[in-house]
Amino acid sequence: MVAGCSLVGGGEQAPSQHTVTLVTHDSWAVDKTLWADFQKTSGITVKVSMNGDAGALTNKLVLTKANPIGDIAYGVDSTFASRAVSAGVFAPYTSPDASQGPQRYQFDDSHRLTAIDVGDVCLNVDTGWYAAHNRPAPSGYADLTDPKYKGQTVVEDPSTSSPGLAFLLGTIKQFGADNWPDYWSKLKANDVKVDSGWDEAYSQDFSGSSGKGPRPIVVSYASSPADEIGDDGKPRTKALLNTCYRQVEYAGVLAGAKNPDDAKKVLDFLISQKFQEQVPGSMYVYPSRSGVSLPAAWKTAAPLPDAPAQLPADQVDANREKWVQQCRTLLQG
Amino acid sequence: MPNAAARLVLPLLALVPIGFLGLFFAWPVVSIVGIGLGGSGAADVLASGETWRLVAFTLGQAAAATLVAVLAGMPLAYVMARCELPGVGLVRTLILVPFVLPTVVVGLAFRALLPDGGVLSIVLANAFFNVAVVARTVGGLWAHTDRRAEEAARALGASRWRAFTSVVLPAIAPAIGSAAAVVFLFCATSFGVVLMLGGARYRTLETEIYLRTVDLFDLPGAAALSILQVVAVIAVLLIGAFARRRRETALKLRGRLETARRPVGGEWIVVGAALVVVIALLVPIVGLVARSLTTMDGWRALAGTGDSGTLEVSAWDAAWNSIRAATDATILAMLLGVTAAVVLSQLRRGRAVLGETLDLALMLPLGVSAVTVGFGYLVTLGDLPFDLRTSPLLVPFAQALVITPLIVRTVLPVLRAIDERLRQAAGTLGAGPFRVWREVDLALAWRSLIAAAGFGYVVALGEFGATSFLARPDAPTLPVAIARLIARPGELNNEMAYAACVVLMLVTVLAVVLIERLTPAVGEF
Numbered sequence: 001m002v003a004g005c006s007l008v009g010g011g012e013q014a015p016s017q018h019t020v021t022l023v024t025h026d027s028w029a030v031d032k033t034l035w036a037d038f039q040k041t042s043g044i045t046v047k048v049s050m051n052g053d054a055g056a057l058t059n060k061l062v063l064t065k066a067n068p069i070g071d072i073a074y075g076v077d078s079t080f081a082s083r084a085v086s087a088g089v090f091a092p093y094t095s096p097d098a099s100q101g102p103q104r105y106q107f108d109d110s111h112r113l114t115a116i117d118v119g120d121v122c123l124n125v126d127t128g129w130y131a132a133h134n135r136p137a138p139s140g141y142a143d144l145t146d147p148k149y150k151g152q153t154v155v156e157d158p159s160t161s162s163p164g165l166a167f168l169l170g171t172i173k174q175f176g177a178d179n180w181p182d183y184w185s186k187l188k189a190n191d192v193k194v195d196s197g198w199d200e201a202y203s204q205d206f207s208g209s210s211g212k213g214p215r216p217i218v219v220s221y222a223s224s225p226a227d228e229i230g231d232d233g234k235p236r237t238k239a240l241l242n243t244c245y246r247q248v249e250y251a252g253v254l255a256g257a258k259n260p261d262d263a264k265k266v267l268d269f270l271i272s273q274k275f276q277e278q279v280p281g282s283m284y285v286y287p288s289r290s291g292v293s294l295p296a297a298w299k300t301a302a303p304l305p306d307a308p309a310q311l312p313a314d315q316v317d318a319n320r321e322k323w324v325q326q327c328r329t330l331l332q333g
Numbered sequence: 334m335p336n337a338a339a340r341l342v343l344p345l346l347a348l349v350p351i352g353f354l355g356l357f358f359a360w361p362v363v364s365i366v367g368i369g370l371g372g373s374g375a376a377d378v379l380a381s382g383e384t385w386r387l388v389a390f391t392l393g394q395a396a397a398a399t400l401v402a403v404l405a406g407m408p409l410a411y412v413m414a415r416c417e418l419p420g421v422g423l424v425r426t427l428i429l430v431p432f433v434l435p436t437v438v439v440g441l442a443f444r445a446l447l448p449d450g451g452v453l454s455i456v457l458a459n460a461f462f463n464v465a466v467v468a469r470t471v472g473g474l475w476a477h478t479d480r481r482a483e484e485a486a487r488a489l490g491a492s493r494w495r496a497f498t499s500v501v502l503p504a505i506a507p508a509i510g511s512a513a514a515v516v517f518l519f520c521a522t523s524f525g526v527v528l529m530l531g532g533a534r535y536r537t538l539e540t541e542i543y544l545r546t547v548d549l550f551d552l553p554g555a556a557a558l559s560i561l562q563v564v565a566v567i568a569v570l571l572i573g574a575f576a577r578r579r580r581e582t583a584l585k586l587r588g589r590l591e592t593a594r595r596p597v598g599g600e601w602i603v604v605g606a607a608l609v610v611v612i613a614l615l616v617p618i619v620g621l622v623a624r625s626l627t628t629m630d631g632w633r634a635l636a637g638t639g640d641s642g643t644l645e646v647s648a649w650d651a652a653w654n655s656i657r658a659a660t661d662a663t664i665l666a667m668l669l670g671v672t673a674a675v676v677l678s679q680l681r682r683g684r685a686v687l688g689e690t691l692d693l694a695l696m697l698p699l700g701v702s703a704v705t706v707g708f709g710y711l712v713t714l715g716d717l718p719f720d721l722r723t724s725p726l727l728v729p730f731a732q733a734l735v736i737t738p739l740i741v742r743t744v745l746p747v748l749r750a751i752d753e754r755l756r757q758a759a760g761t762l763g764a765g766p767f768r769v770w771r772e773v774d775l776a777l778a779w780r781s782l783i784a785a786a787g788f789g790y791v792v793a794l795g796e797f798g799a800t801s802f803l804a805r806p807d808a809p810t811l812p813v814a815i816a817r818l819i820a821r822p823g824e825l826n827n828e829m830a831y832a833a834c835v836v837l838m839l840v841t842v843l844a845v846v847l848i849e850r851l852t853p854a855v856g857e858f
Contacts (some may be wrong), residue, residue, distance in 0.1 A: 048724050050806045056547040067715040069722050157533040159544050194533040199820045210824045323547050331533045
């Protein structure tokens with residue numbers, strides 16, 4: 001029986017001395033040659049297990065902390081990190097290379113998490129659309145509630161999408177914990193469209209992407225314009241750098257890992273020069289290591305914002321659910 | 334002596350599906366719900382008016398979609414069961430295609446068709462997926478029923494409509510009930526469609542359980558809603574079982590050739606209706622094929638891994654993974670489903686309550702959120718001697734869980750329709766229980782067994798919810814690969830996703846054709 005055969009196959013796991021299970025999110029992508037080289041030279045076999053988005057990944061790690069599903073986790077971001085750290089999911093470890101840049105994004109003093117990459121969620125506008133319609137493009141949050149821009153914005157639902165959540169947090173940072181609902185009410189009154197995920201918003205409703213949707217303003221990433229470079233070599237969209245909210249993604253060795261020693265080596269590799277160089281190309285985020293050169297398109301179209309917003313992790317952790325619920329109720333009514 | 338053995342066989346057989354369900358369904362679900370109930374807040378969720386609006390919307394949209402699917406499926410069932418027309422075989426195969434299309438792709442298609450469709454697009458998309466369940470389940474039994482009773486009624490002066498409602502409908506009612514129950518469960522728990530087409534406005538219990546578990550980590554809330562969903566599902570199943578109960582009678586099963594013929598007179602109207610349904614089903618399908626053919630880049634890219642290595646393996650490898658996982662799942666589910674159907678059809682005589690309970694238990698996996706099962710696996714399966722939590726084996730297991738109820742629902746009406754006197758006669762003539770099963774049940778039901786396997790295989794091919802939770806990146810199935818391609822930027826990824834969708838459809842059609850060709854004389858399914 002075929003199923004029986006796979007059962008035998010699955011059972012033969014006398015775990016080799018050097019097998020590490022890396023638990024990560026669905027956006028995991030890596031240069032395959034590089035990854036194969038690392039495994040060959042280090043003698044470590046890395047099994048990758050993808051587990052939904054950053055939220056799902058964090059929750060799974062918390063649920064299984066007594067009997068972890070891997071040795072190292074990568075992809076818990078600054079929005080969810082305090083949940084995992086306070087639950088005791090990670091063991092302390094400081095990689096020798098942490099001083100090469102990652103420490104700029106240090107989560108706390110406990111050294112349980114190492115920053116691997118940073119991404120900024122910002123409003124993106126289709127500059128070509130505004131040029132073609134002979135109108136000024138919006139310049140920041142406030143314009144979105146202006147009747148001039150009515151029906152032009154598409155955002156993601158903060159409860160189902162991580163850029164959606166980052167955008168919500170950005171507006172909370174901008175307008176304050178008391179006034180943001182008022183901003184969102186105005187957004188709603190100005191006919192904002194709320195999609196459940198980034199792919200629908202960006203690929204289907206945004207006019208500046210290959211989908212050529214109807215709306216010229218979208219919540220996406222600071223790096224997105226690098227994907228929208230026209231034949232003339234110029235980007236057709238731009239990110240509004242004063243609306244960015246920063247998400248840092250961390251990796252950490254799991255407490256209770258079966259193979260913590262090799263897990264540490266994998267973590268060292270994640271912040272090595274070689275791995276960090278391929279981060280923008282494969283995962284569309286900025287490397288945490290300093291002095292890593294970016295792809296040419298990023299240099300022209302996707303500069304890293306100077307002063308992105310961020311809320312303290314404990315504040316996010318304490319209020320996330322309340323804010324999300326509030327936002328959903330507001331959008332529904 | 335043979336009698337004592339026969340009495341033992343049934344409970345022992347029953348242990349197989351019960352054991353599997355217990356280990357891979359009940360234990361994980363009870364554990365995760367238990368963890369949630371250990372926290373505080375579950376009671377508040379049940380007391381909130383918001384929750385009850387969710388329940389109402391969930392049941393309402395599912396009921397509407399079920400109604401649409403039944404209305405659209407009936408003419409198709411009629412044509413497949415009763416009509417001798419060119420192209421019927423093709424239709425039978427084509428209508429299975431919606432089943433395997435990834436929800437994200439169908440969601441995109443319906444969004445394009447009805448940009449602000451709201452509830453309407455949710456209902457239509459859910460019905461789109463499920464028309465085949467009605468057509469094939471009902472058509473299967475319909476093809477077997479004797480046409481002479483209907484003709485007698487007509488000869489006695491009954492109108493065509495009256496003959497249909499008083500003779501045909503009662504005979505096929507069990508299959509309609511079965512199909513409606515399955516469709517209702519699929520629609521009530523459909524996740525991707527509601528999420529994509531409902532946006533932030535329309536929510537169901539299923540999407541809410543997902544959000545609370547995955548994004549908010551509100552396990553108490555999720556547990557409360559899961560219990561509510563299970564209660565609602567059991568209520569619906571009980572109503573269905575009650576409605577079915579007295580209608581299930583021994584029918585005189587016939588081969589299809591006797592009953593299928595060229596339609597005459599008013600029957601052409603039904604054929605016309607069926608044609609309209611087929612065209613409606615084809616619109617999104619043809620749209621997809623056309624889109625995949627706008628450039629050939631997507632097709633060429635299938636051999637690769639997408640824009641800057643979006644996938645871990647090539648799309649062709651993913652297709653092969655799909656075929657393998659679906660094969661494993663179908664074998665496993667046939668083992669469980671047919672065993673269960675045999676036990677159920679036997680239990681009915683004498684121990685009806687026990688039979689109904691088991692019947693209901695077998696349907697529950699369709700009514701419980703995939704995320705609840707998936708998170709349940711995390712907290713339980715680590716305790717097994719082999720840590721199955723990250724095993725590739727989990728994918729076929731989870732798929733088997735989804736298709737076993739379908740197999741039971743397809744096979745059981747036929748087994749129950751077998752005249753008990755045939756079995757008794759065989760017994761009187763000295764045949765042991767296995768011989769009776771082989772000579773009577775198997776002889777009469779083997780075609781529907783093959784049909785059930787084919788149907789289960791197709792559902793396993795397209796299964797996304799549970800698979801996406803469990804598939805490892807180095808072994809994605811095709812639907813998982815498509816969802817990943819669509820979720821990543823890059824024109825090439827998009828084109829590749831559409832080409833991969835067409836591959837998925839082709840594999841489906843090929844699998845169905847193969848199953849039907851490999852078994853000569855399987856004309857009725």
